[in-house]
Amino acid sequence: MFKQKRLFELVRTVLAVLIALIVALVTILFASDEPGRALSLFLFGPLDSLRHFGNVLEMMIPLLFTGLAVSIMFSAAQFNLGAEGAFFLGGITATSVAINQSLLPVVHPVLSILAGGLTGALFCGIPALLKVKWNASELVSSLMFNYVALFLGLYLINYYMRDVDAGAMVSFKLADTSKLIRIIPKTRVHFGLILAALTVVAGYYFMYRTRWGYRIRLTGLNSSFARYSGIQTASVIILSQVLGGFIAGSGGAIEILGMYRRFSWQSLPGYGWDGIIVAILARNNPALIPVGAFFLAYLRIGADLMARSSDVQSEVVYIIQGVMIVLIAAESFLAHYRHKLVYREARKTAASGK
Amino acid sequence: MQTDFLSMNNITKVYPNGIVANDGVDFSLRKGEIHALVGENGAGKSTLMKILFGLEHPEEGEILLKGESIHVSSPNVAIEHGIGMVHQHFMLVPSLTVAENMVLGSEPRRGIYTNIKKAESETLELSRKYNLTVEPSARIRDLPVGIKQKVEILKALYRGAEILILDEPTAVLTPQETKELFEELHLLKEKGSTIIFISHKLHEIKELCDRLTIMRNGRSQGVFNVADVTEKEISRLMVGRDVILEVDKGPAAPAEISLKVRNLTVVNDFGKNAVNNISFSLRKGEILGVAGVEGNGQGELVEILTGLQRINFGSVEIEGENIAGKTIKEIRNLGTCHIPEDRMTYGVAETLDIEQNLLADKHDSPRFTGKILTRPKVIRENSLKLIGEYRIKCGSPLEEVKMLSGGNIQKVVVAREFSSDPKLIIADQPTRGIDVGATEFIRKRLVELRDEGSAVLLVSADLNEVMELSDSLIVMYNGEITAFIEDVRSLSEEELGLYMLGIKKQTDGEIGRALHV
Amino acid sequence: MADFFNIIFSVDFGYAVLRVTTPILFAAMGALISDKAGVINIALEGMMLISALTGVIMSALSHSAGLGLLGAVIVGALVGMVLAYFALNLKTDVILAAIAINLIAMGGTVFVLFMVGGDKGISSSLASKVLPRIDIPLIRSIPVLGPILSGHNILTYLAFLSVWVMYIFIYRTPLGLRIRAVGENADAADSVGISVRKIQYTALILSGALAGFGGAYMSMGYVSWFSKNMTAGRGFIALAAEAMGGATPHGAMFTSLLFGMFDALSNSLQTLRVPAEFIQMIPYLATVIGLVIYAANKTEQIKRIQAHQNREARKGAQEVKLL
Structure with missing residues (x-):
């Protein structure tokens, strides 16, 4: 019966995605004077050259990190939306290490990433602590801290790392020793993809093959039961968010080291929010995070390509995302069908006498 | 007319x-x-x-x-x-x-x-x-x-x-x-x-x-x-009893004391003394029933013994250790297991599979996990063994618990709790709302564990169950112990009913025998 | 430091506080009504954004600020209805559904803006209207207070009026009574024949309409254009304000004013020699601090009650022992 359930979930997700795509296509149809061209760019643009496909992979990297980060926090039923701020601050801290010109290669990026990760961990740990200690909603506090992260980060760049000769509000150049190498020629896909893949694999093992992952999942599914079983739910709540923050922070660091010459973000990059979408698509399962991240990255790049050479704005993907989320998260969406499925199965089981 | x-x-x-x-x-x-x-x-x-x-x-x-x-x-x-x-x-x-x-x-x-x-x-x-x-x-x-x-x-x-x-x-x-x-x-x-x-x-x-x-x-x-x-x-x-589920049970061979409760008082959320100054002991190799109409303090007693609630007043010793200030985990590590009254809230995570549910209390035991990674093979062996042993009817260990019937869900709980070599079993309404087959199975298992030397505290509002299974019995009414029955075989249902409904009460001396001192 | 006090105690500052409080206050009232019915609405942010855009577009198309406002409010209410449909009918987790609405709002507004006016991120090509400011004849001439209280946008007055209306609605009308009953004990409401779902729908629709007012103010009063993400977290701040205000209209008004004050402070202090980034942080930090103080207080209260009961228990147990 459990196989049926997985199949059902798959059908449901695919259907939600399809409905969302149809909504988007119809929107494009209305919005564009040359819908055929816009559509083909949107749907097939990412496949038309290695460079474009490389763009998809580049965009996947941050999504893998934030998607995994959010899925770990959501698994513990913690609605910490701080991945956004953690990612941003991770990038800032990494920059502060990376602009140092006197470190060895390999050591340099490792230190930068660690610094980014630790900052992220600290950042997402604060709402967790406030929740455990005073029962303050992690949802609201993490949202507020995202803004604090933005302004704190901008302050640090502006006052301590700004290259006044650069003309714009950007940091000093990152040292060459700190950069992540490119791994696919003719694209900007960098070593971060490998790190992301390793992190996702590690995340999967952590969640499903270690006692700590088990505790996080159990606490998220039924915290009373977890407590009854002898699990210290307060520390699990903190652990999940600190870890999520670490992963998001490392992601921010890796994004900067792999894709930028200088730190140049003027606002929150939005990858934290995207991480929520990826996590929901993947049902919080790390093994499915790559699928969700690829899908979202593909949509984004498709939309960007469409916006660049047609008259449709790339923001149409936001509509797709929203529709997908609500439909996938809707318990009753197709629930009727599922009941039938369960009922039929139950009758079959009953008939076979088992 | x-x-x-x-x-x-x-x-x-x-x-x-x-x-x-x-x-x-x-x-x-x-x-x-x-x-x-x-x-x-x-x-x-x-x-x-x-x-x-x-x-x-x-x-x-x-x-x-x-x-x-x-x-x-x-x-x-x-x-x-x-x-x-x-x-x-x-x-x-x-x-x-x-x-x-x-x-x-x-x-x-x-x-x-x-x-x-x-x-x-x-x-x-x-x-x-x-x-x-x-x-x-x-x-x-x-x-x-x-x-x-x-x-x-x-x-x-x-x-x-x-x-x-x-x-x-x-x-x-x-x-x-x-x-x-x-x-x-x-x-x-x-x-x-x-x-x-x-x-x-x-x-x-x-x-x-x-x-x-x-x-x-x-x-x-x-x-x-x-x-x-x-x-x-x-x-x-x-x-009066009409369905009698016979349990094949020899006489008990009580050994040393496993659980010692002294002057325990529990105050509930309304400021009422839900448990009022009770004392008793439970020995290895015996089943002590706690009879009573529901809501007379049994639930609070269990919460204290399992660490779900902190002790207000009085003392509880399990295997010679005072449990005041101990975490649930530490109490479990003393050899306690617990069949909760509300199995869907405390007994299982319903959207988790059977195998993972069977692991809840021992997910970090060296048997199932190395330094970092868990051992899926051992875990699978364990779940298959328990599913077989406890005759849990399911398609696979990976089936979600909520797809099972009430009796089989309870078997999952019982299988997990009993498989940790418990010295003290706290069974709260262990057969409530489940089918006859599962009921019989669980009762038999309780007796077997007693014979293997476990101490069993059986809290049940089902008279049939407490009378059939228990060796000795305490009756709770209004948060107090109204009777201690050393040998349940000597007790008639009518008499038990009178104690349960607060019509009759033993003298302090008679109740004091529950201390086994 | 003298500069600081000069700013704080200036008439302009007082005026600014009321001006920046307005959108927070509307949203806080929106948070209040849904909270009273037992559903948390974290989609206020997105609702405001969508309404802000609607106001601009409608007023530009109809050449009427009034119709723009009407459009904004109706669309806000519709979004509330959509949220209710997903949360109550399709049983989507209300938080996830709200996150989805916020996401759709974030990108959707930019998308629609481009579709309608061809503008990227800011509505420069739309000739949208602004809602009128009102000078209050008598009050205007009062020294100090006059310039603070008079000459605001009509929606600012409406926002403060909405506090009073909200109070009457929640505490004095049958529907308000039912909303409170549903939020506190849905079973009790159900047992006397009140449809819980209908009440929660109503509350979310009203919540959306109030967010609609807030959004309209952002783009047709606070400034005279729509820009990408212009609500900047005000919907979330409003949530915190409502919680800290003890879920009462007046409490929420005072906390909204408090957050408004910090917001105004961050605008006014930009002339000082403090890094602008720190000043911009103020409203958000203030919100977190407020939230923690509120939550900690609540936890403290519960602890105190428990401690009291424990003491009583010991007393009781000792009495038993003495007997």
Whole structure:
């Protein structure tokens, strides 16, 4: 019966995605004077050259990190939306290490990433602590801290790392020793993809093959039961968010080291929010995070390509995302069908006498 | 002969999980009487009354009101027919005033406003008429339980109730409040109301009611005039055993003390002493039953013993260690296991698979996990072994627990808890609401574990179960131990019923033997 | 430091506080009504954003600020209805559904803006209207207070009026009574024949309409254009304000004013020699601090009650021992 359930979930997700795509296509149809061209760019643009496909992979990297980060926090039923701020601050801290010109290669990026990760961990740990200690909603506090992260980060760049000769509000150049190498020629896909893949694999093992992952999942599914079983739910709540923050922070660091010459973000990059979408698509399962991240990255790049050479704005993907989320998260969406499925199965089981 | 004001004929109710809650029950009411409905937990009283009030719908049977058949599809319909119910858990909104609660859903208006003045004056008028004194402008959250109950009664009367169903109204009241309630109910009766009074407390029924219907195992045991039956007879009809599940059980061989409870007092959220200064000991190799009508402190006792709640006063020692300040994990590590009363909240994570549920308390034991990674092979072996051993009916260990039947879910809980070589087993209602096969299996397992040297504390509201399984027995009533029975075989059901209902109590000396000192 | 006080105690500052409080206050009232009905609405942010855009577009198309406002409010209410449909009918987790609405709002507004006016991120090509400012004849001439209280946008007055209306609605009308009953004890409401779902729908629709007012103010009063993400977290701040205000209209008003004050402070202090980034952080930090103080207080209260009960228990147990 459990196989049926997985199949059902798959059908449901695919259907939600399809409905969302149809909504988007119809929107494009209305919005564009040359819908055929816009559509083909949107749907097939990412496949038309290695460079474009490389763009998809580049965009996947941050999504893998934030998607995994959010899925770990959501698994513990913690609605910490701080991945956004953690990612941003991770990038800032990494920059502060990376602009140092006197470190060895390999050591340099490792230190930068660690610094980014630790900052992220600290950042997402604060709402967790406030929740455990005073029962303050992690949802609201993490949202507020995202803004604090933005302004704190901008302050640090502006006052301590700004290259006044650069003309714009950007940091000093990152040292060459700190950069992540490119791994696919003719694209900007960098070593971060490998790190992301390793992190996702590690995340999967952590969640499903270690006692700590088990505790996080159990606490998220039924915290009373977890407590009854002898699990210290307060520390699990903190652990999940600190870890999520670490992963998001490392992601921010890796994004900067792999894709930028200088730190140049003027606002929150939005990858934290995207991480929520990826996590929901993947049902919080790390093994499915790559699928969700690829899908979202593909949509984004498709939309960007469409916006660049047609008259449709790339923001149409936001509509797709929203529709997908609500439909996938809707318990009753197709629930009727599922009941039938369960009922039929139950009758079959009953008939076979088992 | 007086004609029936209301009659429920041949009511049968089967719940989706297959439990037959009412099995061809007849129930009748005369106008202006106070009619008691008595029976053990799970005897089907509440279900019958929920049917009458439109909260449940029967598979068979009909309801006649003043000779006419009525179809009670919802509480609204019941209210229209003049049937009102005072639930055990009050249906009141704490931050609203008495008057606001009274008129909720049928508010008097003045323009766009709620006519609070009118609501308050109507409340006052009604409260004077029935001598149910309440302050209309007081907020519910500031009121003691007794007053809240009056508001509930008034609420039903405000909606024109002629038949009032009171579901165990005295369970939450102090003796003084109970006395007051009885006076009020007498007055209601004089003014023409008909009252159905659900209770376990026989002396209350004797004092208050005209007739009574006794229920047992979903069936009616007959209708009697209260004056014609003695408490003993009622008790026998209530708790008599009909299905006997024989458990093959040799005599116990009690060894050293495993659990030692001294002067334990637990205060519940309402500031009431839910457990009041109790002391007892439990030895290895014996099953000590804790009998009692539900809600007499057993739940709180279990929460303390398992670490779910902190000790207020008194001491508990498990395997020679005081558990004050110990975490749940540390208590479990002393060799304690726990079958929780509410299995869906505390016993399983329903959307998790069977295998993972079987692992909850021992997910970090070296047997199942290395330094970092868990050992899936050993875990799978373990789950298959337990599924086989406990005959858990499922397609695979990866099936979600919520797809299983109640009995199989309980087997998952029991399999997990018993597989940790427990020295002390705390089994709280271990067979509630599950099928006969699973029940028999779990009971047998408990006896086997006893014979292997575990100490078993069996909390159960099922008399059959405590009498059949226990070697010794303590009876709890109102948070206190009213009796200690050293050898259960010497005990008759009638006598147990008297202890459970607080009619009889042993001397302190007799109860003191539970200490085994 | 003298500069600081000069700013704080200036008439301009007082005026600014009321001006920046307005959108927070509307949203806080929106948070209040849904909270009273027992559903948390974290989609206020997105609702405001969508309404802000609607106001701009509608007023530009109809050449009427009034119709723009009407459009904004109706669309806000519709979004509330959509949220209710997903949360109550399709049983989507209400938080996830709200996150989805916020996401759709974030991108959707930019998308629609481009579709309608061809503008990227800011509505420069739409000739949208602004709602009128009102000078209050008598009050205007009062020294100090006059310039603070008079000459505001009509929606600012409406926002403060909405507090009073909200109070009357929640505490004095039958529907308000039912909303409170549903939020506090849905079973109790159900047992007297009130449809819980209908009430929660109503509350979310009203919540959306109030957010609609807030959004309209952002783009047709606070400034006279729509720009990408212009609500900047005000919907979330409003949530915190409502919680800290003890879920009462007046409490929420005072906390909204408090947050408004910090917001205004961050605008006014930009002339000082403090890094602008720190000043911009103020409203958000203040919100977190407020939230923690509120939550900690609540936890403290519960602890105190428990401690009291424990003491009583010991007393009781000792009495038993003495007997």
